[in-house]
Amino acid sequence: MSDIVLLITDIRHPVVNFPPALYEYVTGELGLALVLVLNKVDLAPPALVVAWKHYFHQHYPQLHVVLFTSFPRDPRTPQDPSSVLKKSRRRGRGWTRALGPEQLLRACEAITVGKVDLSSWREKIARDVAGATWGNGSGEEEEEEDGPAVLVEQQTDSAMEPTGPTRERYKDGVVTIGCVGFPNVGKSSLINGLVGRKVVSVSRTPGHTRYFQTYFLTPSVKLCDCPGLIFPSLLPRQLQVLAGIYPIAQIQEPYTAVGYLASRIPVQALLHLRHPEAEDPSAEHPWCAWDICEAWAEKRGYKTAKAARNDVYRAANSLLRLAVDGRLSLCFHPPGYSEQKGTWESHPETTELVVLQGRVGPAGDEEEEEEEELSSSCEEEGEEDRDADEEGEGDEETPTSAPGSSLAGRNPYALLGEDEC
Helix, strand or coil, X not given: CCCEEEEEEECCCHHHHCCHHHHHHHHHHCCCEEEEEEECHHHCCHHHHHHHHHHHHHHCCCEEEEECECCCCCCCCCCCHHHHHEEEEECCCCHHHCECHHHHHHHHHXXXXXXXXXXXXXXXXXXXXXXXXXXHHHCXXXXXXXXXXXXXXXXXXXXXXXXXCCCCCCHHHCEEEEEEECCCCCHHHHHHHHHXXXXXXXXXXXXXXXXXXXXXXXXXXXEEECCCCCCCCCCCHHHHHHCCCCCHHHCCCCHHHHHHHHCCCCHHHHCCCCCCCCXXXXXXXXXXXXXXXXXXXXXXXXXXXCCCCECHHHHXXXXXXXHHHCCCCCCCCCCCCCCCHHHHHCCHHHHHHHHHHHHHCHHHCCEEEEECCCCCCCCECCECCCCCCCCCCCCCEECCCCCCHHHHCCCCCCCCCCCCC
């Protein structure tokens, strides 16, 4: 059904979301162009983003790699260490500031080689950029309903059946772009960023998108959004949880995943936790996953209903949600990154990415920050024990970067060790 396939991955762990078998099937058997979208680039250091881009170019030469984020952030701006407990809500033209639509357009132009007129898409990007600049100066909140209507079509299951590689390409002068990927990698957010406003419901809960839908971005560009695809994997369960593939609300034993996270980033230092058995706060005490959960429950006031003991299960779920949301940032490195880290930090593409993120970042938008009550009093979709930091259908929240960023000076990722992968 699609002329171009977009495979969306999370930049924090792209190899987890990239199945080589799909690459071979799409580029080999189907003969279609495959565009790899490294999404959520605001949650990783720019040098690491560029390193992953070159890694995929080297190992998969037929890939077109695009960097994307719906919520760009200037990495040169110092971050408050307490931002792990806060969430930023962007008002106004938040979706029009997406970073990556122009890169995706250039990739599609290189694939179609003039067979489809994409000038209307380029004009739309120019209008979105101009509108976002105008919105910053106006100081008025833009309503979601404003703007041209987007034609939405819901397809039946039969429409998702493969029709083979012999079908007509670019039928009626329209290029069809299909978005596939694991749950919770940002497929729906990518479509909202391309459209320039919210047309797709988004949520941090894996499996939120349940239907196959198409959206006409312009008269000659059609986007297809489908539910997340789960491919056979030998990944450990704790990594699937931290990657957002496995729903946190369904975990019966979350402490192993918390230990996996704490062994790779200094959770207790980032959250300023006090060891539950420490009488002297300045003394060093060994930490385990249970100690971290108990200390977090004590700090947040999570108590069981009857005995009023520290609710470590609820605290563990809260920590895992912080990691999935990107407020506790766990990023994996490509092979050899540590030895060549200086080279990647001085790479011209790294400097270009930093400048581009600063140019389209949310500095001119009106934002409000509120301390988030990480509780499980709210229920969503009939599931209990779910923290209130789950994003509802009407929420548009800005992921923040590594929470302990300014502890290490201006580099917001200096606290990430060399062996967290």
